[in-house]
Amino acid sequence: MTDDATPALEIHDLTVSYHRKPVLWGIDLAVAPGQLVGIIGPNGAGKSTLIKACMGLLPVAGGWTRVFGKPLRDTPGRVGYVPQRESVDWDFPVSVLDVVLMGRYGRLGIGRRPGKADREAARACLDKVQLLPFANRQISNLSGGQQQRVFLARALAQEADLYFMDEPFAGVDAATEAAIIAVLRELRSAGKTILVVHHDLPTARQYFDRLLLLNMNVVAFGPTEEVFTAELLQKTYGGRLTLLSEVAQALGAGTEGGGKA
């Protein structure tokens, strides 16, 4: 891979701690534009912490991140975010379309109302995740998978160049999983860069061009076929035996051949 273009995301010596206990330390990473990257690692490895720190949602103890060569606050509107579904109250009094419109707020600026063009854009994004018929529903009247797709539609409405997604596949039905992966691939073909926190090893291998194996620091980062090895996975997951079988199965599931991403 030639990385001579400005990386979409560059992280240098990033350290994040909760109550002075380090959760992530010495993270170095450079992600070239146009890649679909899966972040995998055991529970408590700091996967969500990493993407939150990249977006400035958590205080950083050391190091820096740059987005397209600039500090985050100098690149407004270029970063999109799909938080974990459980992070909000789904009884909140808003409609599906209202939530997707929130994706437009960042570029609108303070005090300006979303207009007709924004509404149209939000409807188009809802259509992409097959939720347009539910646009006027209150958000609690949706299934878990539909709620996850609402968040994805909101991120699409941001029209960002770099996306962070926190476990978008957690607890969704098969139809939603297929819809999400289709959208992710479409985004990648449009040259967007996407980092996805993922928890399922077998699908991680199918879905992502590159994998970031994370356990408090970077265990490995590279093309999926190079990084998805028993040795590295065991290093990431700390040799927990129950996982070994899962890894072995995942490795066996799609043997060599289809390697080129």
Add this chain to the structure above:
Amino acid sequence: MSRRRPLLWLLGLLALAAPLAAASVNDLATGGGDGFWAQAARFVSLTDPSVRYALAGALLLGLSCGLLGGFIVVRKMALVGDALSHAVLPGVAAGFLWAGTKDPVAIFIGATIAGLIGTATVTAITSTTRLKEDTALGLVLTSYFALGVCLLTMIQRLPNGNQSGIGTFLFGQAAALGADDIQLMGVVTLVAVGVIVAGYKELLVTSFDPGFARSAGLPTALIHHTLMFLLAAAVVIALQAVGVVLVSAMLITPAAAAYLLTDRLHRLLMLAAGFGVLSGVVGAFGSFVGRGLPTGPLMVLAASAVFAGAFLFGPKHGVVARWWRQRCERGRTRRENALKAMFHMWEADNFGPEGVALADFAQRRRCTLEEIGRVVRELARHDFVTVDREMVYFTPAGRLRAGEIVRNHRLWELYLTESANIAPDHVHDDAERIEHVLGEATVRALERRLNYAKTDPHGKIIPSPRELHRAEADGLERPASGGGGPGRADKEGDAS
């Protein structure tokens, strides 16, 4: 909410312990001994300046508290509002001491600063210790309130302290409002409305998903602090009329009532503002016409009555509406089960001559003749059956509906055994529930999926839809009431 209960107790104790200093509009009104109607007429005619001020004050505080309360409730910060309203009391005393008189602006500044220091204390406690927010709020609420009560008592012991009228801050006195108070209330309300209108979308997104808002580059901390400042200001301007002890109710109650009635934030805010204004005006009116009744508690009672109304009679989530829907549902299930039993008896008779004897019907349903009589009369009322000399006959509509229910039941049993691999003796109870809620589209899908099977897992014949619909085409429109198939929505949802 169980977290709220200790604080409610605390409030109750405070209310008992404090001298009942609640004052009323009536004390300051001209004091004529007229009756209710004369007082009411004087209130409505607005000739009395104290009435005009009290009314204007009630309107303004209802509007600002209702609007801001909407955000407090959706942000789950109701207790913060409660703590804030108690934390302002030392600031009231400090403002009074600073100005030397009951100067609204000095008191406003002192109280707002005290309120913001109070919320900052909560943040300091939660972020530096292991204590959680509810404990921190309880600590701040009580300690600031205690300090405020002590300071106010000291002020009242000062020479000219008794004339200061500062005691009204505990329970509120709408009639004590003067022109300068109203001006201040107007300014604060105008600023609050302006900020909410201009920053609606920022307030919405930071309330719903603060992490996302921040990632999109919105200044969430600034928005939060602006809201807290407006909240403190709204509490302070409401203090004189409602009192420290109860002012948080004017934030929480109208908004909570509105939350039960709508599921869009902008409508919630408008409803909350409307309820706030209504409660304020009703409280001011009640206090004026009722002798010796305090303003603040009356406003809060009015707001609570609105909430009780929404809780009981809300069209969607209200207790009565829910009870009514369940009752309708139960009635429909009861009728459909009776129709189904009749169909079974007819089927057991090899679809021979129609008509079921009442006694046999009662035997089959395991009930008395009187009970079966009631059920049959109900069926007849819905035009499902006719009764002729102790015999019950299906109307065509009744036969159709009975056939549909039996078909639904057997289709569902077949579906469970064939597609979900459930043993045939396990499927009956589930089908008993599902048969009443299957819509026509789902039934069609089931039939397709089961290749238009003719018999259920127990070997019974599934009544054919074609015959059912021939019966329908033969002459009868379906009964309007009784909830037949077409009115029922199919459960949509994504594929499982």
